[in-house]
Amino acid sequence: MFESLEHVKFFFQDYSVRHHRPFYVAKSNKAIRYIIRCQNRRCSWGVWLRRTNSDIHQWKVTRVRQPHSCGTSDIRHIHSNCTSKYLGRRIVSIVWADSDIIVAALIEIIHGLTIYRVRYGKAWRAKQHALSLLWGDWKEAYAKVPMILSVISHFNPGTKFFIDTGGKSLPNEKGVYCPVLKRIWWCFQQCVEGFKHCRPLISVDATFLTGKYKGTLMVAVGITAEDHLLPLAFALVEGENNESWSWFISLVRKQIVGPDRSFCMISDRHRGLLNAANEHLDGYPPIVHR
Numbered sequence: 001m002f003e004s005l006e007h008v009k010f011f012f013q014d015y016s017v018r019h020h021r022p023f024y025v026a027k028s029n030k031a032i033r034y035i036i037r038c039q040n041r042r043c044s045w046g047v048w049l050r051r052t053n054s055d056i057h058q059w060k061v062t063r064v065r066q067p068h069s070c071g072t073s074d075i076r077h078i079h080s081n082c083t084s085k086y087l088g089r090r091i092v093s094i095v096w097a098d099s100d101i102i103v104a105a106l107i108e109i110i111h112g113l114t115i116y117r118v119r120y121g122k123a124w125r126a127k128q129h130a131l132s133l134l135w136g137d138w139k140e141a142y143a144k145v146p147m148i149l150s151v152i153s154h155f156n157p158g159t160k161f162f163i164d165t166g167g168k169s170l171p172n173e174k175g176v177y178c179p180v181l182k183r184i185w186w187c188f189q190q191c192v193e194g195f196k197h198c199r200p201l202i203s204v205d206a207t208f209l210t211g212k213y214k215g216t217l218m219v220a221v222g223i224t225a226e227d228h229l230l231p232l233a234f235a236l237v238e239g240e241n242n243e244s245w246s247w248f249i250s251l252v253r254k255q256i257v258g259p260d261r262s263f264c265m266i267s268d269r270h271r272g273l274l275n276a277a278n279e280h281l282d283g284y285p286p287i288v289h290r
Helices: 005-019 084-090 092-097 103-114 120-135 138-143 145-155 189-195 242-257 271-278
Strands: 023-028 033-038 046-051 059-065 160-164 169-171 177-179 183-187 201-208 216-223 229-237 264-266
Touching (some): 005 033, 005 046, 005 059, 084 092, 084 103, 084 120, 092 120, 138 145, 145 160, 145 183, 183 189, 189 229, 189 242, 216 242, 242 271
Antiparallel strands (some): 033 046, 046 059, 160 183, 169 177, 183 229, 201 216
């Protein structure tokens, strides 16, 4: 008995790769049945499975025709069932132990596990699938950002976050239009309170992200009386430009510094930062920029 169709697929792919017996899917219906046959059309080997009536997720083998009548299996350079998703499940523990493992090393590991030497692209896709199995894919992760910050603000009262969608929305898999995350800004109340006792000095900078959706991480940092760093605010934005820096700095002034205190901002000379430092905000003193 198998818990799901995915378990069925992985089990027979694993059998196929380990015994060097490629198969093809003769019939596949997620709601009813799944039939696989030996890739050698002259061979009579096959397995028939059906979904159980008691549980829509479970599958059982109803018929098996064996053994293989196609002779002794031979090891070929390419195995049709040695897919990137299958390999991703085989190397998931390796990626868990070292998520920064290079693809070249994975190629050698896969060769040791399966006796098949895969191409760079397949090994890279296998690693991406393993990462998604461990921590979810990029789309799911970004979709959970508002929920995660809502939970943080619930258990850590005073946490503030602001989301900017740019007024854009796209349909999801069900055809429902959902807002697109353009920018998000957050800070913790403990850091805001701590800044009241720090020097009126804030250092801001940004670094590019190397994930699937790229973007930029912006950070504002305060300096304590003992010259220690105090993180004040963070933001994920589409990139460094006039609009994103203006949005970030204005929120820092409104949510952290306040209208009754002037401060000096230290940064590089990115044009967006220079423009944001010179912007006038009603009721707030001007920024001293260095």
